[in-house]
Amino acid sequence: ILVFLTMHLAPGDPVKIILGPRATQQAIDRLRHELGLDRPFVVQYFTWVGNILKGNWGRSIQLRREVFPLVMSRFGFTAILAFTAIFIASLGGVAAGLGAAFKPHTFWDRTFTFFAILGFSVPAFWLGLLLQLVFGLKLGWFPVSGVSSSTGGGALDFLHHMVLPSIALAAEPMALIGRMTRSSLLEVAQEDYIKTARAKGVTERAVLAKHALKSAFIPVLTVIGMQLGFVLAGSVFVEVIFSWPGIGALMVNGILARDFPLVQGAILIIALSYVFVNLGVDLLYAYINPTIRYE
Numbered sequence: 001i002l003v004f005l006t007m008h009l010a011p012g013d014p015v016k017i018i019l020g021p022r023a024t025q026q027a028i029d030r031l032r033h034e035l036g037l038d039r040p041f042v043v044q045y046f047t048w049v050g051n052i053l054k055g056n057w058g059r060s061i062q063l064r065r066e067v068f069p070l071v072m073s074r075f076g077f078t079a080i081l082a083f084t085a086i087f088i089a090s091l092g093g094v095a096a097g098l099g100a101a102f103k104p105h106t107f108w109d110r111t112f113t114f115f116a117i118l119g120f121s122v123p124a125f126w127l128g129l130l131l132q133l134v135f136g137l138k139l140g141w142f143p144v145s146g147v148s149s150s151t152g153g154g155a156l157d158f159l160h161h162m163v164l165p166s167i168a169l170a171a172e173p174m175a176l177i178g179r180m181t182r183s184s185l186l187e188v189a190q191e192d193y194i195k196t197a198r199a200k201g202v203t204e205r206a207v208l209a210k211h212a213l214k215s216a217f218i219p220v221l222t223v224i225g226m227q228l229g230f231v232l233a234g235s236v237f238v239e240v241i242f243s244w245p246g247i248g249a250l251m252v253n254g255i256l257a258r259d260f261p262l263v264q265g266a267i268l269i270i271a272l273s274y275v276f277v278n279l280g281v282d283l284l285y286a287y288i289n290p291t292i293r294y295e
Contacts, residue, residue: 097181
């Protein structure tokens, strides 16, 4: 509702954007009527909701194509980028958090805390620009835009293009996952069964990695699921910077063109993805911790 309201209240007329500045008023009125934009806002919204429930996502005003297949054709690129970023963030965050919990209040722990705060503070789009400047333009190690080279290159070329945007997206969730891993491990380390393991002579590394990590992973998994949802929704700026053909870049173009059906469809897909990702995380709890059962 908020997105629909914002799109309609924002300045700009999609009909005039499509027809151009020289269009006659008669042509403008005719196209506005054909698109249903001359009806009251409430009527337009509930008409859109009714069509969604019937499986009709509408047609893009600008591109004149069905919204659902158009959005889904771009969503795959966003999903690949988001899952890769979360994979990098999970591996790096859990490893760094485990190392910090293994030696709390040491130089390594303080260094980890510094970089975690830096990860929270640096916006993904600014980090993306920095990565483009250093590793793309200066060193020439990675391409700075697109998903493939002009000559083509298959899967390896695609992965090569995905390195920089994935790292830019992974920085903030990696910092959060690392901090959550550290705090969860230190909390679980005070439990009686952990003290018993230590009393039996189990090494501190084995205590944390084999005994404490499994119990501490529940809140970490929650954070990973939430961050995946955030990355799916927040990849817009990174996609625009790296010319990544995902749903975020498509949505930005839709906003600039005042393409209501396209923007609403993209937002709906992102919202549904967020819901299903968190549902999947909830269902994984029972497999990670056998003490949890769902009726």
